[in-house]
Amino acid sequence: MSSSMRVLELVHFGDADTAFATRERPRPTPGPGQLLVRVLATSVNPLDLQTRRGDYRDQLALPAVIGNDVSGVVVETGPGADEFQAGDEVWYLTPIFAGRGTYAEFHVVDQALVARKPARLSHVEAAGLALVGVTVWEALVERAGVRAGERVLVHGGAGGVGSVAIQLASALGAEVVTTARARDHEFVTGLGADTAIDFSAGDYVPRVRALGGVDVVLDTVGGDTLSRSPEILADRGRVVSIVDIPDPQNLLAAWGVNATYHFVFVSPGREKLAALGRLVDLGKLRPVIGAVLPLSEVAQAHALLEGSAGGGRRRPRGKIAIAVGEPPLPR
Known part of the structure; x- marks a missing residue:
């Protein structure tokens, strides 16, 4: 060698x-x-x-x-x-x-x-899942504690993180709402999203409110997501952001809804990979x-x-x- x-x-x-x-x-x-x-x-x-x-x-x-x-x-x-x-x-x-x-x-x-x-993944697929998979596991399982029957909003469902988040939230038994361009709606629903909202066609907030709001918001896109999340959160809702936001946002809107905010900067761990691998083996997760x-x-x-x-x-x-x-x- x-x-x-x-x-x-x-x-x-x-x-x-x-x-x-x-x-x-x-x-x-x-x-x-x-x-x-x-x-x-x-x-x-x-x-x-x-x-x-x-x-x-x-x-x-x-x-x-x-x-x-x-x-x-x-x-x-x-x-x-x-x-x-x-x-x-x-x-x-x-x-x-x-x-x-x-x-x-x-x-x-x-x-x-x-x-x-995981034997079911090629090396290219496994490399594409490691960081985003661990990130999503930390966000939805360790931080948000998503439970079966809850409703989860995944911002940016067609992206690298969002596409894994939809699958994991669905595997956890949650109802999944996601934002994506209209051309990606068939793709994200194929991953397990129950509702897809075209964020480029207007304000997503009224659409989410019409569903009855959500228990968890996963922010993969930034912008004003943090400040607007309280408008759609159920009481004791959770917001998890993985976005490095350069400018602070006004979170006073969260007052009165008992919202919890989490900011995730991923950390490696064999146990998280093993959990993801089990979902891959069960056919519930694929990058x-x-x-x-x-x-x-x-x-x-x-x-x-x-x-x-x-x-x-x-x-x-x-x-x-x-x-x-x-x-x-x-x-």
Whole structure:
């Protein structure tokens, strides 16, 4: 095995077309309790876009490898890493800003964060589910505590997070309402949404009120979602946001409705991946992969997620995956 590996390094904060460079770097060696994983697939998330733009420049020294999703194969184990062996297919989410990103051919990770890849998922699919799946689990299960029979509003149901959130909320026994453009309504109802509202055709609030309001709001889009949620929440309703909002919003409207607000910044964990894997095995959860690009086209993947890709290509539904060690699927 070669002692080097190919990586896509973030060398400048700013636009995608000038931010990255392909480099050869030494292949890492696993330490105590660690695994060396051959990365077969990773993915691009909004967190990556924010990092590339420089939103978290205080957390990151350049040049750096970014990215947080991995699906791949164990190739070497460090001392005491006895839960896995070479050849095991695994998936995981890395700690945010840990300094070891996943836009690379190999990656070192603590075995405590790693789970065995669900057999029903390809490596591209598993990489597309890791971060968004754990995020949605934290939002709907750990924070909102969604219960069967409740009504949940998922903002942005056709996106990477929203498409998983619809499926998880439905699996939990909730009635699911989602906002999506009219062209995506058949898609989101196919994922399990009971009601789809075209947010581009007018104010969504009256439509949700006509349903009787909701118990939980999952904000994946930002804007004025936080300040408007009390208009549609039932008493003791919960709002969970995963959006980094630069400007504070007036939450006084929440006074009198006993609303609880949660702000989620995802943290990795094997138990969450295992729970998601069980839902995958039961056929209740599957990531939506809207596009797959090779590692060399990370910049194009960022542009596609931002909606700024050329050639008339619009932002795809679901996730954008990066095939590192296996051929990309047809686009």
